Amino acid sequence: MSKVAFIGLGVMEYPMAGHLAAQGHQVCVYNRTMTKAESWQGEHGGHLAISPSAAALEADFVFTCVGNDEDLCSVVYGDQGVLSGMAAGSVLIDHTTASAQVAREIAVIAAQQGVGFVDAPVSGGQAGAENGALAIMCGGNDEDYQRAQPIMQAYAKTTTHLGPVGNGQLTKMVNQICIAGLVQGLAEGVAFATNAGLDAKQALGAIGGGAAGSWQMHNRGETMVDDEFEFGFAVDWMRKDLGICITEAQSNGSQIPVAQMVDDFYEQVQALGGNRWDTSSLLRRLPRKDR
Numbered sequence: 001m002s003k004v005a006f007i008g009l010g011v012m013e014y015p016m017a018g019h020l021a022a023q024g025h026q027v028c029v030y031n032r033t034m035t036k037a038e039s040w041q042g043e044h045g046g047h048l049a050i051s052p053s054a055a056a057l058e059a060d061f062v063f064t065c066v067g068n069d070e071d072l073c074s075v076v077y078g079d080q081g082v083l084s085g086m087a088a089g090s091v092l093i094d095h096t097t098a099s100a101q102v103a104r105e106i107a108v109i110a111a112q113q114g115v116g117f118v119d120a121p122v123s124g125g126q127a128g129a130e131n132g133a134l135a136i137m138c139g140g141n142d143e144d145y146q147r148a149q150p151i152m153q154a155y156a157k158t159t160t161h162l163g164p165v166g167n168g169q170l171t172k173m174v175n176q177i178c179i180a181g182l183v184q185g186l187a188e189g190v191a192f193a194t195n196a197g198l199d200a201k202q203a204l205g206a207i208g209g210g211a212a213g214s215w216q217m218h219n220r221g222e223t224m225v226d227d228e229f230e231f232g233f234a235v236d237w238m239r240k241d242l243g244i245c246i247t248e249a250q251s252n253g254s255q256i257p258v259a260q261m262v263d264d265f266y267e268q269v270q271a272l273g274g275n276r277w278d279t280s281s282l283l284r285r286l287p288r289k290d291r
Contacts, residue, residue: 001025002151005055007075007082008065009036012122012129013095016065018044019132019155030055030075052076056085061151065095065122068240069102076106088114093148095136097121097176097237099244100166103139107165116144119165120152121172125233127219133157137175139168173248176241179279180262182216187283190224194288200225220280227291232278239266 001024006017009031017040021027027046031037037048049055052075056062062082066072072094076082082092092110094103094117103119110117118140128134136152136159138145145161152159162171189212193200204221207213223229242263249256265282274281 002060003058004028004151005030005049005052005059005062005082006065007031007052007055007063008096009040010065011126013065014040015126015130016095016134016155017063020063020151021046023154025151025154028055028059051080052082053080053085056082056090059086060090061148062086062090062092063095064092067096067237069098072096072098072102072106077109083110083113083115086110086113086115091116091118091144091148093118093120093152095120095122097172097241097244098169100139100169100173100248103169104166107140116140116147117165118144118148119168120148120159121168123172123175124157125219126231128157129155136160137162137168137171139163139165139170141165169244170248173241173245176238177245177256177259179216180238180242181258182214183220183279183282184258184262184265186214186216186221187224187280187286190221190283191286191288194225194290216280220278223278224280224283227283229274229277229281229284232280234276235266235269235279235281236275238279239263239270242266 003026004020005028007030017027017029021044028049029037029040030049030052041048064075066075092115107117118138120136120138122134122136124134132155134156136156138161149159162168190200193203201222208217242259245259268285269281272284
């Protein structure tokens with residue numbers, strides 16, 4: 001078993017760190033809101049630290065999962081950042097959905113002090129984290145990945161090594177681009193079914209086993225019909241992710257018109273007060289006869 005540190009205890013990270021403790025690893029956690037770390041310790045044991053640096057001391061593996069590039073840099077760099085506490089030979093694994101550029105920058109700084117780095121964004125949502133069934137997209141050299149992979153198995157359904165640092169983040173961008181179009185299509189289908197006088201849940205059940213079926217349909221279809229959105233992956237976070245995708249697309253010459261359009265639609269959802277609604281709340285901006 002290894003000594004590990006986990007930085008960030010949001011709705012996904014809290015159970016992810018819990019899975020590590022359940023596997024027998026010695027886990028030290030840090031969270032900006034200390035009461036959350038105290039709650040985690042009360043539930044899972046282990047240790048808590050007053051700074052990212054303190055959490056990382058003597059750790060074989062340090063996991064970070066925070067909000068965005070700025071948040072990530074704040075817990076990695078400086079006197080209180082994890083790199084100031086990590087020893088040569090340890091590995092930093094970042095689960096934040098961030099830019100590929102910040103991943104590459106961290107990898108360079110980490111290597112200067114003999115620390116390995118893997119950018120490893122995840123997909124699967126809160127349910128995937130709680131059930132230990134996340135898909136993890138990894139970038140980094142093979143040695144660092146091979147060391148980190150058995151530890152990540154505590155909460156992973158799949159882990160895939162996709163090449164050098166940054167490729168994990170680029171693959172997560174592909175994931176979010178695909179999801180954006182899927183959720184918009186599902187929202188339009190639910191609204192259409194309702195307006196056509198169909199039992200929308202029955203219609204989704206009929207098509208869910210065919211070519212239209214998707215994770216979004218199976219996990220969000222019925223709640224969309226019920227107009228329930230007070231859960232799940234927040235619109236604010238999806239807009240952050242799509243912003244990263246749009247910036248990268250401009251850099252590499254890609255055209256992602258559907259993702260850009262859906263980002264505009266999410267801006268409309270935010271204007272309705274849906275900043276913290278689940279991403280399936282795209283439905284809220286479409287007319288439905290049952291409202």
